[in-house]
Amino acid sequence: MECNKFYTITEVSKITNVNSVTLRAWQRRYGLINPKRNPKGHRVYDQSDINIIHQILNWLDKGVPIRKVKPLLLSDETLNHDVSNSNEDFTEVSTIIDLLLSMNRRKIQSYLNEVLKNYPYHIFYNQIFKKIQHKLKSGIIPNQEFLYDLFVNISVDIFKSIISSLNKQNTESVLIISFNYDYLHIYHDALTLANQGYYIDFLVCANANNLTLKAYLNANKITKVYCSHNVTLNQKQKNFISNLDNPGILLKKEDMMMGGNE
Known part of the structure; x- marks a missing residue:
């Protein structure tokens, strides 16, 4: 890629496979990236921003939750840093299990929607979704068959909505x-x-x-x-x-x- 070239949020989304909603969340909620603004006020990203996004993705792939990434970006830690205990910090998993136990469909759906804004889908699927599936098949959660069906039903509804939105672009x-x-x-x-x-x-x-x-x-x-x-x-x-x-x-x-x- 050319030096000093700027990219729109749509272009960066295609380059990194991180959708624009998540890119905005990483900026606003977590301060992970800081794109510039063009004269029309639209976000523009340079190569250094794209490099940071790839670093974020690498940490997430290693099992580091999004709220733990910024200190790693600011430090001298490399991707060889030991994150073997980081799965304990994925509070999204336990929060979703607790919400499922409450059986409050609206709260479950609202929280899942927020989580999907914070993580690219493949990260969400590997680091959160599959772990919830495993817990709901573990035999230690009350009413787990019903809760599993509830989780799948809500997830499919959300996936449909996201696909419908992405189909527009x-x-x-x-x-x-x-x-x-x-x-x-x-x-x-x-x-x-x-x-x-x-x-x-x-x-x-x-x-x-x-x-x-x-x-x-x-x-x-x-x-x-x-x-x-x-x-x-x-x-x-x-x-x-x-x-x-x-x-x-x-x-x-x-x-x-x-x-x-x-």
């Missing part, structure tokens, strides 16, 4: 197809792709054939397809996918910054 379309109704898995994949700049379309295609699907793709000017599944496909389903033979049309898991898979 994303352009290149991807059709997410699935052969089952595991909506949590489908929306996890969808939100991962939406955060990479794709406009998301869905189709649970238990009865679709290749000709019908290709007609749908052409009618809606969709150039990419992703198959979301967490079960083994049968031969008919495998044939369905392999027969989508347009070069480059199929996105694979290795093409995505999945942020962890179940």
Whole structure:
């Protein structure tokens, strides 16, 4: 990248895979970045800001909660710094568990929305979401089956809302197809792709054939397809996918910054 070049918040979001809402939160709430303003008052970022964002992401990937990152940025600590006990500081996990135990849907939804503003989705999924899933399957939490279903239900509602918002700014379309109704898995994949700049379309295609699907793709000017599944496909389903033979049309898991898979 060129020296002394400035980037808009949209450009930085694409470069770093951190959405604009989170970038603003890191500035306003945590003082982690300090972009300049152009003559119109819009935020502009230079290469040093982008470097700091990558440092923040590296610390988050290592399990450091967002509120603990600033002292590390200001110190001489390197990414080799021992953060083996940092998971104890992810209070978001215990707070969400406590809210689930209260069964107050509005409070749970409101808090989850705030957490998702503070963390890029792949960090949220790996460092918070999966740990809550694990705790809700541990056998030590009362009514855990009900609370797990409640957590999944609220999460899917929030993921839908975020995808709808991102679809207003994303352009290149991807059709997410699935052969089952595991909506949590489908929306996890969808939100991962939406955060990479794709406009998301869905189709649970238990009865679709290749000709019908290709007609749908052409009618809606969709150039990419992703198959979301967490079960083994049968031969008919495998044939369905392999027969989508347009070069480059199929996105694979290795093409995505999945942020962890179940």
